[in-house]
Amino acid sequence: IMAEEAKKLAAYAAVDNHVQNNQAVGVGSGSTIVYAVDRLAERVRQEKLNIVCVPTSFQARQLILQHGLSLSDLDRHPELDVAIDGADEVDARLTLIKGGGGCLTQEKIVAGCAKHFVVIADYRKDSKALGQQWKKGVPIEVIPMAHVPVGRTIVRRFGGVANLRMAVSKAGPVVTDNCNFILDWKFDGARDWTEVNTAIKMIPGVVETGLFVGMADRAYFGMEDGSVQVRD
Numbered sequence: 001i002m003a004e005e006a007k008k009l010a011a012y013a014a015v016d017n018h019v020q021n022n023q024a025v026g027v028g029s030g031s032t033i034v035y036a037v038d039r040l041a042e043r044v045r046q047e048k049l050n051i052v053c054v055p056t057s058f059q060a061r062q063l064i065l066q067h068g069l070s071l072s073d074l075d076r077h078p079e080l081d082v083a084i085d086g087a088d089e090v091d092a093r094l095t096l097i098k099g100g101g102g103c104l105t106q107e108k109i110v111a112g113c114a115k116h117f118v119v120i121a122d123y124r125k126d127s128k129a130l131g132q133q134w135k136k137g138v139p140i141e142v143i144p145m146a147h148v149p150v151g152r153t154i155v156r157r158f159g160g161v162a163n164l165r166m167a168v169s170k171a172g173p174v175v176t177d178n179c180n181f182i183l184d185w186k187f188d189g190a191r192d193w194t195e196v197n198t199a200i201k202m203i204p205g206v207v208e209t210g211l212f213v214g215m216a217d218r219a220y221f222g223m224e225d226g227s228v229q230v231r232d
């Protein structure tokens with residue numbers, strides 16, 4: 001089956017297995033989550049569920065509003081029952097690369113506020129080790145005035161290259177929902193991702209990394225044969 005169908009299978013499985021009545025749900029960003037919001041809205045209507053949704057981006061906020069779902073925030077719901085989100089790559093230990101869509105910072109905040117963080121992905125994201133499938137590097141959100149020294153420090157300490165993400169539909173760099181820039185750090189070889197994530201976060205000017213280490217509880221993969229695989 002096509003990747004889009006696989007995304008839908010994963011999204012529906014996650015929503016059907018993890019969303020119950022009277023819950024606060026963190027809604028991720030990207031293209032896979034669109035199927036999850038479709039299914040969530042369908043279930044809310046059919047089952048008259050009392051659900052509030054907390055977005056992880058302007059995109060997620062639009063999805064929630066467009067589907068007539070109840071929009072909330074972390075002020076009202078600082079602890080979420082479940083957060084559902086996509087990923088760019090998932091390794092064997094459920095370490096994620098996220099941020100392909102530039103929404104990593106609010107995604108990580110929301111995932112961190114959830115009792116359960118569930119990832120939904122098509123088979124292309126299923127990897128043995130980070131970097132084997134996803135070739136665009138680890139997204140790192142940085143304060144604009146610091147992007148050059150931050151990039152130099154990362155390359156000096158960890159190798160590879162760090163590229164400022166340029167916008168396509170706007171002149172100049174991508175500006176995130178938090179008014180920051182994104183560096184895409186292309187690394188080579190395996191790393192201790194806990195160590196790398198911590199070290200990069202400590203560099204002055206780094207807001208957040210797209211390395212989600214020890215955060216995901218489960219991943220649902222839509223497979224090419226139409227099956228759904230679960231990784232805990």
Ligand code: DER
Binds near residue numbers: 030104
């Ligand atoms: O940007 C993000 O972090 C998205 O969640 C990304 O990791 C997954 O986007 P996709 O569902 O469009 O592949």
